[in-house]
Amino acid sequence: MIPALPLVTSMFGSSVVSQPLPPAQPAASIAGAPSEFGHVFSQVGEAIDTLKAGESAAISGLQGQTSVQNVVESVMSAERSLQTVVAIRDKVVSAYQTISQMAI
Amino acid sequence: MNDPIDSVIKIAGSGLESQSTRLRIVAENLANAQSTGTTPGSNPYARKTVTFESELDQALGVDLVKVKTIGIDKSPFRVEHDPGNPAADSNGIVKFPNVDLLMEMADLREANRSYEANLQVIKQANSLNSMTLDLLRTSS
Numbered sequence: 192m193i194p195a196l197p198l199v200t201s202m203f204g205s206s207v208v209s210q211p212l213p214p215a216q217p218a219a220s221i222a223g224a225p226s227e228f229g230h231v232f233s234q235v236g237e238a239i240d241t242l243k244a245g246e247s248a249a250i251s252g253l254q255g256q257t258s259v260q261n262v263v264e265s266v267m268s269a270e271r272s273l274q275t276v277v278a279i280r281d282k283v284v285s286a287y288q289t290i291s292q293m294a295i
Numbered sequence: 296m297n298d299p300i301d302s303v304i305k306i307a308g309s310g311l312e313s314q315s316t317r318l319r320i321v322a323e324n325l326a327n328a329q330s331t332g333t334t335p336g337s338n339p340y341a342r343k344t345v346t347f348e349s350e351l352d353q354a355l356g357v358d359l360v361k362v363k364t365i366g367i368d369k370s371p372f373r374v375e376h377d378p379g380n381p382a383a384d385s386n387g388i389v390k391f392p393n394v395d396l397l398m399e400m401a402d403l404r405e406a407n408r409s410y411e412a413n414l415q416v417i418k419q420a421n422s423l424n425s426m427t428l429d430l431l432r433t434s435s
Contacts, residue, residue: 260315264308267417268301271424278431 232280238272245269302355303420309359310413313347316362317406320345321399328394336384340392342368368393 245265252262320343330340348363370393378387 258312258315260308260311264304267304267421271301271421274425274428278428282431 232283235276238276241272242269297355300420300424302357304417305352305355306357306359307413307416307420309350309361310416311410313360313362314406314410314413316365317345318403318410320365321403321406324392324394324399325396325403328392328396328399330392331380331382331389333382335382336390337382339372339382339390340394341372342370342392342394344368 245268248257248262248265251257252259324342327340332339344366346363346366347360349358350361351357352359372390372393375389375391376387377383377389380389383389
């Protein structure tokens, strides 16, 4: 029983302590996806473009310059982008809080 | 890779636009069902037809639908003997548009059904999308 502890430390020691782990990059392998929380928020540019497209479609729809189908399609697309961004943001924030409240 | 649900909504949106164009053509035909020519013996309004074709969307890699041509129905005009009409020729014959109300009503109903089908596709795609996003919300 007692020799088990040094055995465990030697098992981990060889892989963890003596050689520092390379920075974990599980997400980076997926087509350059960000690996930090902060990066998630810098990726919302495309979603904002969709929102802007929805807005301008709505305005030109009010002016009668585009079909109502087009307006509905753009606005719905913007809504879906916003919902996706908000859902991911909530998830990221809650993950961040989980980590920051972790007992050390 | 694009989101398939985004593509679905775009495709169904192109269906909506095409069917509303078709509806517009039906409206034109119905409204002009009695439009004769202005000068004696001249041709009246000719019934319009609409055809569709698929159009590849390069960005999404999907086939949308669009109106190919708005053509003219070449079937013969309906003729009536009405010498008092300004459009009557020397024999008193007036040419009326080749619009068949029954055919237009059938076309109207078909456009309506097709439009509803595309709307239903959009509704389904939207609800699937929000259900999927709800997974992210409620699992925490």
